[in-house]
Amino acid sequence: MHRRIITLTLNPTIDKSTTVVGISPNSKLRCTEPTYDAGGGGINVSCAIKKLGGDSLGMYLAGGPTGNHLKQLLDKDGIEQSIIKIEGWTRDNLAVTDTVTNQQYRFGMPGPNVKKEEWEAVLKQLEDYLQESDYLIASGKLPPGIPDDFYVQVAAIARKKKARFILDTSGEALMKAAAHSHIYILKPNLGELAALCGVPSISALELEILAKKFLAEHDCEALVVSLGAKGALLATKYEMEYVPAPTVLQKSTIGAGDSMVAGMVMSLIWGKSFSDMVKYGVACGTAATMHEGTKLCNKDDADKLYEWIRRAQTVKK
Numbered sequence: 001m002h003r004r005i006i007t008l009t010l011n012p013t014i015d016k017s018t019t020v021v022g023i024s025p026n027s028k029l030r031c032t033e034p035t036y037d038a039g040g041g042g043i044n045v046s047c048a049i050k051k052l053g054g055d056s057l058g059m060y061l062a063g064g065p066t067g068n069h070l071k072q073l074l075d076k077d078g079i080e081q082s083i084i085k086i087e088g089w090t091r092d093n094l095a096v097t098d099t100v101t102n103q104q105y106r107f108g109m110p111g112p113n114v115k116k117e118e119w120e121a122v123l124k125q126l127e128d129y130l131q132e133s134d135y136l137i138a139s140g141k142l143p144p145g146i147p148d149d150f151y152v153q154v155a156a157i158a159r160k161k162k163a164r165f166i167l168d169t170s171g172e173a174l175m176k177a178a179a180h181s182h183i184y185i186l187k188p189n190l191g192e193l194a195a196l197c198g199v200p201s202i203s204a205l206e207l208e209i210l211a212k213k214f215l216a217e218h219d220c221e222a223l224v225v226s227l228g229a230k231g232a233l234l235a236t237k238y239e240m241e242y243v244p245a246p247t248v249l250q251k252s253t254i255g256a257g258d259s260m261v262a263g264m265v266m267s268l269i270w271g272k273s274f275s276d277m278v279k280y281g282v283a284c285g286t287a288a289t290m291h292e293g294t295k296l297c298n299k300d301d302a303d304k305l306y307e308w309i310r311r312a313q314t315v316k317k
C-alpha cells in the first residue's frame, strides 16, 4: 500500500538568521547578510523528511510577499506544496547570534490574524485531499484567529478518511485535541505531558504511571514522550519502552522535536514497528542537535545514531 505523508502548518514562518559583533542597547547594530529558511512545525517536518530521503506534501497557510518567499524556499528544496492563501502576511522570525558571546537571540512573531473562511478552507482542503492510510502530521502552534479546537476538527476529518493523525503541538490546542479526538500518535515533551495530565511537573518515577493513565483515559494509540537529552518514552496499551538518546556534542537543540517526528513517520513508512519508530525518532532528534545553524537532522548522522541505539539496547538485554 502506498502511504502518503501530509504535513500541516497553520503558522509557518520565514526564519531570518544573522550575526552581529556584540549586542548592546541604543546603538545601531550592524548585522551580516541574513540567511533565510522556511520554518514552522509542519514545514520543518517536511524538510527533515526530505533530508531523510522521503517525500511529503506540505499543506500550509500563507500570505503576502513573505508567503511568496516561503513558497520559493520550499520550491528550491523540492517540497511539494498545497498552499491555502490568506490575506495576512506570513510572519518572519529573527535569530541574531552575538559573535562575541556566541549567544543566539531568537525573536518570534505571533503570525497573521487568520479569518474564519481562511481556516475553514484548510478543513475543506483536507476533506478533499486525505485518503485512507495517509499520514497526516500537524505540528506547531495556531496563529491568532484560529479556534483552540481546530485540531479537533482536523482529527475528525482524518478519522472519517481513515488517515493516521500524528500531533505535535502545545497549549490549549493540544489539550482540546487530546481530550476530544482520536489520535494515532501524540508527541508531547515532558512539559506538554504535564499540562495534559494537569500536574505542574513530572518526575522520572511518575512518568510511566502518568503515561498509562493518560492512555487509559484518552483515545490515542501511541504516546511518545520526548525527554530531551534523555531520549524518549514510548507508551501504548501493550508496551512501555525507554529509548535513550546517545550523548553527543550538542550544538543547537532547535528543531530537535520536528526532526524526531520526521524520523518517526519515515520509520513507519519503511514498515517498522512502534519500537523501531521511536528509536529512529530519537536518532533523528539527536542528529538535529549535532550541528550549529542547521536546525534539522542529516541522514548519515541519524542512521549512525540509530545503529548505536539498537546496539545499546542489545547489550542491555
Ligand SMILES: Nc1ncnc2c1ncn2[C@@H]1O[C@H](COP(=O)(O)OP(=O)(O)OP(=O)(O)O)[C@@H](O)[C@H]1O
Residues within 6 Å of the ligand: 188, 189, 190, 226, 227, 228, 229, 230, 231, 232, 245, 246, 247, 248, 250, 253, 254, 255, 256, 257, 258, 260, 281, 282, 283, 284, 285, 286, 289
Ligand atoms: N541535548 C540533547 N542531546 C541529545 N539528544 C537530544 C537533546 N535534546 C533533544 N534531543 C533529541 O531530540 C528529541 C526531541 O527533543 P525534545 O524532547 O527536547 O523535544 P521538544 O521539547 O519537543 O523540542 P522542540 O523544542 O524542538 O519542540 C529527544 O527525544 C532526543 O532524541
Ligand SMILES: [Mg+2]
Residues within 6 Å of the ligand: 168, 189, 257, 258
Ligand atoms: Mg516540541
